[in-house]
Amino acid sequence: xxxxxxxxxxxxxxxSECVPFSMNSMLHTHWIRTSFxxxxxxxxxxxxxxxxPIDTKVLEEWRAGEVVEEKAVIAYGIDKCxxxxxxxxxxxxxxxGKTYKExxxxxxxxxxxxxxxxxxxxNRIHIGEMICNEVIAxxxxxxxxxxxxxxxxxxxxxxxxxxxxxDETQMxxxxxxxxxxxxxxxxxxxxxxxxxxxxxxxxFYNPYYKVRSDGTRxxxxxxxxxxxxxxxxxxxxxxxxxxxxxxxxxxxxxxxxDWKSVKDYQHFEYME
Ligand SMILES: [Zn+2]
Numbered sequence: 001x002x003x004x005x006x007x008x009x010x011x012x013x014x015x016s017e018c019v020p021f022s023m024n025s026m027l028h029t030h031w032i033r034t035s036f037x038x039x040x041x042x043x044x045x046x047x048x049x050x051x052x053p054i055d056t057k058v059l060e061e062w063r064a065g066e067v068v069e070e071k072a073v074i075a076y077g078i079d080k081c082x083x084x085x086x087x088x089x090x091x092x093x094x095x096x097g098k099t100y101k102e103x104x105x106x107x108x109x110x111x112x113x114x115x116x117x118x119x120x121x122x123n124r125i126h127i128g129e130m131i132c133n134e135v136i137a138x139x140x141x142x143x144x145x146x147x148x149x150x151x152x153x154x155x156x157x158x159x160x161x162x163x164x165x166x167d168e169t170q171m172x173x174x175x176x177x178x179x180x181x182x183x184x185x186x187x188x189x190x191x192x193x194x195x196x197x198x199x200x201x202x203x204f205y206n207p208y209y210k211v212r213s214d215g216t217r218x219x220x221x222x223x224x225x226x227x228x229x230x231x232x233x234x235x236x237x238x239x240x241x242x243x244x245x246x247x248x249x250x251x252x253x254x255x256x257x258d259w260k261s262v263k264d265y266q267h268f269e270y271m272e
Pocket of ligand 1: 193198199200264266267268
């Protein structure tokens with residue numbers, strides 16, 4: 001007895017009549033299966049042959065503070081995501097009266113706009129930007145690229161202008177930044193931030209503090225006192241084992257956590 005494949009009923013007729021019918025049937029079934037497999041394969045790899053357009057708009061517009069997909073970074077070009085350039089007009093306008101004020105010490109030509117990407121603990125890629133002195137611009141690009149490659153967590157890197165250049169507010173938001181034309185807190189001396197030569201990283205978890213003459217502590221941001229205890233472990237903590245510390249130190253920066261009279265754990269300052 002001859003059976004068609006796929007558990008079909010026995011074929012009728014003589015042996016000689018059955019064979020061609022069954023062969024045809026087998027060939028037909030085989031053709032259907034082959035076609036099905038071919039179409040399935042095409043559908044599976046179709047994404048690669050005819051990819052859906054990848055949305056890189058967030059990168060083209062460089063919307064700092066937003067997240068971006070890794071495939072969009074690749075499509076846009078990763079090298080374009082780590083750059084130092086003259087300050088674009090629209091950024092310069094945002095800075096006026098906030099991080100930038102008319103002054104005799106530093107002008108637009110000496111400043112650079114840094115574009116960078118950074119990871120955070122949420123395992124997502126964030127778009128960052130920073131204004132710094134041209135003297136340290138290439139170093140910063142190199143440091144941030146290495147931090148990105150190591151998936152070093154940085155929560156936020158937007159311009160302080162977003163916070164009206166108010167340092168306390170941006171630190172409470174754990175923002176990382178560099179340039180802001182201002183004096184050292186509690187003095188008339190120009191800060192290294194005023195020349196774009198100091199960088200603050202993950203500021204809420206790495207506060208600044210000093211002990212006043214009456215023994216009380218002055219902490220910035222004022223709600224981050226618990227992170228002055230550096231014997232504890234917590235996210236974003238900068239210490240001597242930290243990758244950011246090592247990268248800044250190797251490139252000629254001093255760390256505020258090493259200072260004696262005050263402590264500024266977020267602060268890396270370029271030594272001229
Ligand atoms: Zn600082």
